Amino acid sequence: xxDFKELLKEHGIPPSLQRIKILEYLHDFxxxxxxDVIYQxxxxxxxxxxxxxxxxxxxxxxEKGVIVELSLFENEVRYEYNTTxxxxxxxxxxxxxxxxxxxxxxxxxxxxxxxxxxEHHIYLKGICKNCRDSEE
Amino acid sequence: xxDFKELLKEHGIPPSLQRIKILEYLHDFxxxxxxDVIYQxxxxxxxxxxxxxxxxxxxxxxEKGVIVELSLFENEVRYEYNTTxxxxxxxxxxxxxxxxxxxxxxxxxxxxxxxxxxEHHIYLKGICKNCRDSEE
DNA sequence: TTTCATACTTGTAACGATTACAAAATTGTA
DNA sequence: TACAATTTTGTAATCGTTACAAGTATGAAA
Ligand SMILES: [Mn+2]
Ligand SMILES: [Mn+2]
Ligand SMILES: [Zn+2]
Ligand SMILES: [Zn+2]
Numbered sequence: 001x002x003d004f005k006e007l008l009k010e011h012g013i014p015p016s017l018q019r020i021k022i023l024e025y026l027h028d029f030x031x032x033x034x035x036d037v038i039y040q041x042x043x044x045x046x047x048x049x050x051x052x053x054x055x056x057x058x059x060x061x062x063e064k065g066v067i068v069e070l071s072l073f074e075n076e077v078r079y080e081y082n083t084t085x086x087x088x089x090x091x092x093x094x095x096x097x098x099x100x101x102x103x104x105x106x107x108x109x110x111x112x113x114x115x116x117x118x119e120h121h122i123y124l125k126g127i128c129k130n131c132r133d134s135e136e
Numbered sequence: 137x138x139d140f141k142e143l144l145k146e147h148g149i150p151p152s153l154q155r156i157k158i159l160e161y162l163h164d165f166x167x168x169x170x171x172d173v174i175y176q177x178x179x180x181x182x183x184x185x186x187x188x189x190x191x192x193x194x195x196x197x198x199e200k201g202v203i204v205e206l207s208l209f210e211n212e213v214r215y216e217y218n219t220t221x222x223x224x225x226x227x228x229x230x231x232x233x234x235x236x237x238x239x240x241x242x243x244x245x246x247x248x249x250x251x252x253x254x255e256h257h258i259y260l261k262g263i264c265k266n267c268r269d270s271e272e
Numbered sequence: 273t274t275t276c277a278t279a280c281t282t283g284t285a286a287c288g289a290t291t292a293c294a295a296a297a298t299t300g301t302a
Numbered sequence: 303t304a305c306a307a308t309t310t311t312g313t314a315a316t317c318g319t320t321a322c323a324a325g326t327a328t329g330a331a332a
Binding site: 071072074075076077089091092098100101102104105107112113114115116117118119120121122123124125126127128129132 | 213228248253257
């Protein structure tokens, strides 16, 4: 059981109830939700929650390195709890975003052609195993 | 000198004046412009050009494989003439998007963890050579 | 405990990129 | 030339996101 309150404090973020709930959601579901998905999910137990708070919170988390911000295709920003670099695969049929466990040469914190790399993202697009199987 | 009219026909796209001009722009500048950048640039010589036409044309080009659609960070779709897979680096200071010539193992058209890969994108973010030099 | 400044949350309005849509213009073909 | 099909245009609508101002909670100092 992770103490999200502590985790936030360690990152210099005062742990409000809203912030804890949003971080909890990201950890528990461990998917790649948009701000709106999180908002809709927390609406039930927090009826007064504001969408603005969700947006602000996610942006603040990402800036402090608590979570990762993804911008993969289709003009929707997504967030995830897993901050270790990994490959993303988006299925063009079912729109599910898969984590690919295959390792790769990460250029993060390296210098390439004179440029200093701070982030490294690999995005794949195609048809997932499930959709291929059900196509037959 | 490329015959853009022919090029479009070969891809099954009837070559209207607007389409030829947009393709010409992408080829001549060879950067990673947004639809709006192209629209603004062509406004002078084509005063009646509609922004909708630019959006529609770029989308059609990308679908037919004439150009590539990029969705790298910051929620802005960009397009480019160069359809060969390569790495992109965006500088967080000057916002320029660089092409990285370094080669990499491309997973396009391969199968990974059961998924069929149709597109492969690598996006880097950091501080470019120019901005680092001028920081001193 | 009260006071007060600060930080956080909320709700609404505004924004910006993109898309939908219908009318006007153009095109290719008979 | 006639005409149907396609393309372009301009405007309105949409959607994700952000700005902003007012309300609320928090936590330290008195
Ligand atoms: Mn992931
Ligand atoms: Mn490029
Ligand atoms: Zn799928
Ligand atoms: Zn730069």
